Amino acid sequence: MTEQLFHVAAAPFESARRVAILPEGHRARRLHGHSFLAKVRARLPQDWGGFRGAESGALLESLAGAVEALDYRDLNELLPVPTDENLARWLRDRLDVPGVASIGVQSTSEQGADLDDGEDRVHVWRRFRFEAAHRLPNVPEGHQCGRMHGHGFEVILHADQSLAGADMGIDFDRLAALWAPLQAELHHACLNEIPGLENPTSEMLSRWIWERLTPRLPALSWVTVYETATAGCHYDGEHYRIWKEQRFESALRLELAPEGDSRRRLHGHSYLLRLHLTAPLDAVLGWTVDYGDVKRLFDPVYRRLDHHRLDGLHGLSAADPGSLALWIREAALGGLPQLDRIDLHETPGCGASLCWGELGPALPS
Numbered sequence: 001m002t003e004q005l006f007h008v009a010a011a012p013f014e015s016a017r018r019v020a021i022l023p024e025g026h027r028a029r030r031l032h033g034h035s036f037l038a039k040v041r042a043r044l045p046q047d048w049g050g051f052r053g054a055e056s057g058a059l060l061e062s063l064a065g066a067v068e069a070l071d072y073r074d075l076n077e078l079l080p081v082p083t084d085e086n087l088a089r090w091l092r093d094r095l096d097v098p099g100v101a102s103i104g105v106q107s108t109s110e111q112g113a114d115l116d117d118g119e120d121r122v123h124v125w126r127r128f129r130f131e132a133a134h135r136l137p138n139v140p141e142g143h144q145c146g147r148m149h150g151h152g153f154e155v156i157l158h159a160d161q162s163l164a165g166a167d168m169g170i171d172f173d174r175l176a177a178l179w180a181p182l183q184a185e186l187h188h189a190c191l192n193e194i195p196g197l198e199n200p201t202s203e204m205l206s207r208w209i210w211e212r213l214t215p216r217l218p219a220l221s222w223v224t225v226y227e228t229a230t231a232g233c234h235y236d237g238e239h240y241r242i243w244k245e246q247r248f249e250s251a252l253r254l255e256l257a258p259e260g261d262s263r264r265r266l267h268g269h270s271y272l273l274r275l276h277l278t279a280p281l282d283a284v285l286g287w288t289v290d291y292g293d294v295k296r297l298f299d300p301v302y303r304r305l306d307h308h309r310l311d312g313l314h315g316l317s318a319a320d321p322g323s324l325a326l327w328i329r330e331a332a333l334g335g336l337p338q339l340d341r342i343d344l345h346e347t348p349g350c351g352a353s354l355c356w357g358e359l360g361p362a363l364p365s
């Protein structure tokens with residue numbers, strides 16, 4: 001798979017709906033409301049938005065413009081069956097953006113649906129949380145994860161399906177029902193005591209969940225395990241892709257912005273950087289690459305980004321998220337050869353996603 005640079009944007013809307021196609025007695029048949037979030041990922045032509053570096057800002061503007069018509073509305077007045085899938089379709093039909101690769105709507109931070117452009121396929125996801133203790137028995141002497149400790153783990157179940165014109169894919173409640181027995185086993189447990197989880201790394205846990213659920217949910221496409229708020233693992237039955245997130249606080253100006261554009265002024269962002277690495281499992285350690293090692297090996301690059309002025313970085317053509325992601329890859333790849341995707345958001349949900357290697361982006365966010 002060749003390099004792919006996407007721009008991403010996210011825009012919220014507050015609306016009410018009834019989903020009458022759900023079974024009798026389902027709570028979502030009643031009028032209710034959500035803080036929705038619409039998300040788009042697009043392969044934009046360079047300079048789209050007027051100048052090099054304007055792409056992600058212009059994408060956000062287009063998405064926010066399309067979403068405006070949904071905000072503070074009774075959604076049933078706009079479309080007869082306002083499922084997350086149909087809302088994403090509605091936005092896809094109205095969004096005047098080239099190269100859209102995926103468009104999604106989440107009705108809460110726990111669940112949503114993403115559509116692939118041009119295909120009637122949906123990626124439905126739902127998030128769960130459990131509180132558990134664990135220790136990693138095979139880590140080197142003195143490693144913090146060798147001590148008994150605990151986490152508020154989060155799991156996302158992802159299902160990919162053909163919609164074939166249907167109003168919705170798998171019901172979020174069906175994902176919850178499939179998850180319930182695992183929740184009973186994992187919540188308030190010490191993971192090391194559960195058969196098959198004697199070495200409960202995120203990687204082993206995601207595989208353990210996958211093996212339990214895939215016979216009952218053939219559409220299961222990925223299992224995501226968040227071990228902490230900043231690190232976790234995705235597993236699809238074959239590949240382990242871990243990520244580590246960091247934030248940095250930096251200044252920039254977009255010198256190609258036209259006269260009068262506020263982005264020509266020196267300004268700043270609290271950036272979110274997510275480094276993804278795909279690698280085989282170490283048979284003894286039960287992980288791919290230690291999250292701590294990812295952070296340590298990235299540190300020399302991090303120090304060049306955090307609390308600095310980015311438009312002064314040597315070798316950087318422009319200080320927009322796409323150019324920065326390319327710069328970060330060149331600077332980090334020597335130390336982290338397993339790196340195959342970089343997400344860089346300059347505001348929440350908005351920025352760039354650069355991927356290369358066999359897996360491509362793999363997941364919408």
Ligand SMILES: Nc1nc2c(c(=O)[nH]1)N=C([C@H](O)[C@H](O)COP(=O)(O)OP(=O)(O)OP(=O)(O)O)CN2
Pocket residue numbers: 136145200201202203227228230231242287288289290291292295
């Ligand atoms: N590839 C893996 N690496 C690590 C795992 C794992 O399951 N797979 N687990 C751990 C520890 O259990 C640890 O609790 C979490 O790791 P880490 O992100 O390093 O912890 P911090 O929250 O302390 O990180 P900071 O960003 O430095 O605060 C370790 N590695």
